[in-house]
Amino acid sequence: MLIRQKDELPSSEITPERLYYNRREFIRLAGSAGLGLVAQAVLPEQLAAQERWPKGRKGPFDTDDEVNTYKEITTYNNFYEFGTDKSDPASNAGRFNPKPWTIRIEGEIKKPATYNLEDFIKTSKFEDRIYRMRCVEGWSMVIPWRGFPLADLVNKVEPTSKAKFVAFETVYRPEEMPGQKRPFLRWPYVEGLRVDEAMNPLTLLATGLYGKDLPNQNGAPLRLVIPWKYGFKGIKSIVKIRFVEKEPPTSWNLAAPDEYGFYSNVNPNVDHPRWSQKTERRLGEFFKRKTLMFNGYSDQVAHLYSGMDLMKNY
Amino acid sequence: MTRSQTIRWVFKPTLFLSCLLPLALLVWNFLQDNLSANPLDDITDETGTWTLRFLMVTLSLTPLRKITGWSALQRFRRMVGLFAFFYGSLHFTTYLYFDKFFDFGEILADIPKRPFITVGFAALTTMVPLALTSNDRITKWMGGRRWKLLHRLVYVTAIGGVVHYLWLVKADTQRPLTYGAILAILLGYRLWDYWRPRVASRVNPLRSKGRLQPSLNGDEGDL
Numbered sequence: 001m002l003i004r005q006k007d008e009l010p011s012s013e014i015t016p017e018r019l020y021y022n023r024r025e026f027i028r029l030a031g032s033a034g035l036g037l038v039a040q041a042v043l044p045e046q047l048a049a050q051e052r053w054p055k056g057r058k059g060p061f062d063t064d065d066e067v068n069t070y071k072e073i074t075t076y077n078n079f080y081e082f083g084t085d086k087s088d089p090a091s092n093a094g095r096f097n098p099k100p101w102t103i104r105i106e107g108e109i110k111k112p113a114t115y116n117l118e119d120f121i122k123t124s125k126f127e128d129r130i131y132r133m134r135c136v137e138g139w140s141m142v143i144p145w146r147g148f149p150l151a152d153l154v155n156k157v158e159p160t161s162k163a164k165f166v167a168f169e170t171v172y173r174p175e176e177m178p179g180q181k182r183p184f185l186r187w188p189y190v191e192g193l194r195v196d197e198a199m200n201p202l203t204l205l206a207t208g209l210y211g212k213d214l215p216n217q218n219g220a221p222l223r224l225v226i227p228w229k230y231g232f233k234g235i236k237s238i239v240k241i242r243f244v245e246k247e248p249p250t251s252w253n254l255a256a257p258d259e260y261g262f263y264s265n266v267n268p269n270v271d272h273p274r275w276s277q278k279t280e281r282r283l284g285e286f287f288k289r290k291t292l293m294f295n296g297y298s299d300q301v302a303h304l305y306s307g308m309d310l311m312k313n314y
Numbered sequence: 315m316t317r318s319q320t321i322r323w324v325f326k327p328t329l330f331l332s333c334l335l336p337l338a339l340l341v342w343n344f345l346q347d348n349l350s351a352n353p354l355d356d357i358t359d360e361t362g363t364w365t366l367r368f369l370m371v372t373l374s375l376t377p378l379r380k381i382t383g384w385s386a387l388q389r390f391r392r393m394v395g396l397f398a399f400f401y402g403s404l405h406f407t408t409y410l411y412f413d414k415f416f417d418f419g420e421i422l423a424d425i426p427k428r429p430f431i432t433v434g435f436a437a438l439t440t441m442v443p444l445a446l447t448s449n450d451r452i453t454k455w456m457g458g459r460r461w462k463l464l465h466r467l468v469y470v471t472a473i474g475g476v477v478h479y480l481w482l483v484k485a486d487t488q489r490p491l492t493y494g495a496i497l498a499i500l501l502g503y504r505l506w507d508y509w510r511p512r513v514a515s516r517v518n519p520l521r522s523k524g525r526l527q528p529s530l531n532g533d534e535g536d537l
Contacts, residue, residue: 068351076351084486087350137484139352184485255485274428274481283351287415 053130053144053210061202062130063296065282068141070210072283078135079217079236080185081170081177088179089217096176098220098237105153107243108163117221121207124148128211129204131227133234134266134295140280145225146208151199159195159243166198167191167248168224169240185251191224191235192248192262194304202227202300205238228297230264261314265305266295270314321386329390333397336364337404354412361405366479366493368398369472373500380507392448395468399445402438402475430481437474440467472497 053067079089082096103120106112126148134140154166170189174180180187197203204225207214214220219236226233232252242248252260259273268278268291279288294301305313315323340360343349349356372395379387409431414421425435444465447453453461476497479490 072351080485084484086352139355182486182488184487274430276424276428281352281354286354288413 051210058130059127061300063132063142065130065132065142066284067130067144068283073141073143073209074215074218076283077218078137078232079179079219081179081187081189081237082217083179084184090215092178093216096173096216096220096237098214098216101221101239103222103238104240105157105242106240107167108160108245109243110158110160121148121222124152126207129225131202131204131225132295133225133227133231134280134291136230136232136260136264136272136277138275138277138280140282140289140291140295142282144210145204145206146211147204147206147225149201150203150205150224151201153205153241154195154198157243162245163243164195165244165246165248166193166195167240167242167244168193168235168238169242170235171237171239185255188239189235189251190248191233191250193226193233194247195243196304197226197301200301200304202297228266228294228301230266232260233264263305263310263313265301265310265314266291267293267310267314269293270311317386321389325386326390326393329393333368333394336360336401354408358405358408358412361401361408362479365398365402365405366472366475368394368401369468369475370493370496370500372398372468373472373497377500377503377507396445396448398471399441402441406435406438430478433474433481434478437471437478440471440474444468444471469501472500 051070058064075090076086077089078084078086079093082089082092101117102114103117104112104114126146128144128146130142130144132140133143150166168191171177172180172188174187193203204227206219206223206225207221209215209218214223219234222238223236224234224238233250247262250260250262252264253262266277271277277291280291281288292298340357344353344357372391375387375391375394379385410416410421414424425431444467447456447461447464456464476490476494479493480487483490
């Protein structure tokens with residue numbers, strides 16, 4: 001099974017060498033900020049922002065594409081719970097408190113229960129995975145996630161034969177999430193996968209990126225990562241996972257059913273009704289790239305959709 | 315300095331430089347790496363937003379003049395309007411370059427296919443004849459009545475601009491609807507201003523007789 005291959009490269013091998021600083025950036029900052037204590041307090045943060053994931057040995061699921069900077073990943077994203085500008089999550093997520101966190105797992109499984117997140121993931125086997133992330137808006141990033149396969153969780157909770165889909169729900173805290181005070185989406189945010197999609201070894205439950213805990217703006221403390229689907233399928237700050245028999249509702253599909261389907265697989269041949277999906281801008285690059293079928297993960301996932309009309313099941 | 319000279323040598327240059335400030339700030343922030351991780355999209359968004367803002371300011375000058383009685387406002391209208399065209403052209407250029415890389419085959423396919431591009435392109439196009447007929451000699455040659463009629467196209471431009479914004483957002487329509495509300499007030503004022511003397515003349519035909527004549531003082535009519 002594919003997932004075993006990953007064991008050849010424990011994350012402990014990557015971790016120690018992780019931090020390396022751009023020398024010129026260091027020199028520039030040090031030179032411009034020779035101002036004693038104040039500068040010293042500011043420097044580490046600025047350096048962390050320029051941090052780049054080291055090149056090195058890659059696991060079987062890792063892309064060779066250049067990884068985006070920590071700053072790019074943590075200051076530019078969509079998380080409408082914190083506002084609709086790409087900078088809003090980073091600006092407005094400060095008040096959000098992801099600790100302690102409980103997660104409810106229920107539905108068609110042997111023993112529905114509410115867990116303390118820390119206890120629940122204590123036995124999970126964490127790995128770093130470098131995935132491409134393609135937003136439905138036409139931009140993309142390469143992100144080193146840290147997490148564990150959703151399949152591990154599915155196996156642990158023992159779904160019944162009736163479990164055909166998995167439904168996810170984001171926390172609802174309008175006091176900490178200002179975007180939830182306005183109803184442009186129906187809150188709380190909901191998402192879903194078919195069980196076979198959930199079991200695919202690429203599907204990750206992430207608790208971190210760049211080897212650190214997830215920042216609030218990226219979906220702390222637990223989020224979904226499905227690299228062959230558009231980014232909005234990667235539901236953030238999950239509080240509930242429910243196994244169900246029928247296809248569950250999904251937030252963007254509810255908001256605009258003709259624009260966002262249940263599957264929302266990255267597909268350059270099916271345009272969004274209002275814009276083309278043929279190309280994408282990788283953040284940090286000037287020219288656009290051709291968007292790849294299933295975001296370049298066809299080998300791992302195309303079989304899930306054999307015989308399906310992807311024009312209809314967009 | 316006479317009042318007219320003050321406008322010409324003080325107010326107009328100040329306004330001109332102020333209108334360039336959004337662009338200067340954008341360039342500065344780009345060079346300083348203060349924009350987001352997707353600076354090309356920021357430039358597209360900013361130039362688009364400023365096009366709408368300049369259109370709104372252009373359209374608010376006549377109502378402001380009528381309400382405040384400060385006739386000098388009339389003399390800033392052309393400059394602000396041309397800056398709307400300037401920012402609109404920059405916005406369109408970002409689309410041609412950063413989005414399509416001057417692939418004209420792709421562009422020609424894109425414009426009719428995507429409604430928000432279609433209406434945005436149409437709105438920009440309506441500004442071209444307005445910009446071309448904005449100098450004094452052409453205005454004189456056209457004559458006030460025809461010039462005025464042609465320049466009512468700016469209403470179409472502004473409506474097109476707001477619809478373009480409304481159709482491109484994903485879910486949050488608050489900002490485009492805010493521009494829509496402002497535009498509704500600015501156009502609503504004109505309707506009200508147009509009907510007011512006519513309604514009044516029905517009540518008292520003698521009182522408002524003068525208002526029924528086209529009020530063409532010089533080359534610039536009411537817009």
